[in-house]
Amino acid sequence: MIDIKENLKNLKKSWLARIRSTEGTELKMTAKKSKYKHVVINKKRYYFYKITWIDPTGDSGHATAAESLKLIPSVMITHAYVFHRDNKSLWTFASFEENDELFSDRNVFPIGCVKKKERILL
Numbered sequence: 001m002i003d004i005k006e007n008l009k010n011l012k013k014s015w016l017a018r019i020r021s022t023e024g025t026e027l028k029m030t031a032k033k034s035k036y037k038h039v040v041i042n043k044k045r046y047y048f049y050k051i052t053w054i055d056p057t058g059d060s061g062h063a064t065a066a067e068s069l070k071l072i073p074s075v076m077i078t079h080a081y082v083f084h085r086d087n088k089s090l091w092t093f094a095s096f097e098e099n100d101e102l103f104s105d106r107n108v109f110p111i112g113c114v115k116k117k118e119r120i121l122l
Helices: 002-021 065-069
Strands: 038-041 044-055 074-085 089-093 107-110 114-119
Touching: 044 089
Parallel strands: none
Antiparallel strands: 038 044, 044 074, 044 114, 074 089, 089 107
16 A cells, blocks of 8 residues: 555656646647557557567478488568467468558468567667
């Protein structure tokens, strides 16, 4: 309870400092701009990500046991807008129609293959 009261007290102090520093001028409330790269399509905001994921590597030829163990998965990087995410999959797109809700260069990644998602700054 003390933390809440102290937070409110600090909040009041910061607002008073802002009001005092702008005396004689009109206060304007503006929306905070996003610091991340994004697009808005049909009133929905999609953020741009660098996605690091694991891609299976395959070979259909004959090989010894030692040669088979040399196959390792590839670490891939995709730059795209995240369309949707749930517990099993991550949907992305890289191209879109400017005046309509049409998406191109689409992918869907199993969540188990995605190692890292980094939102891209402006």
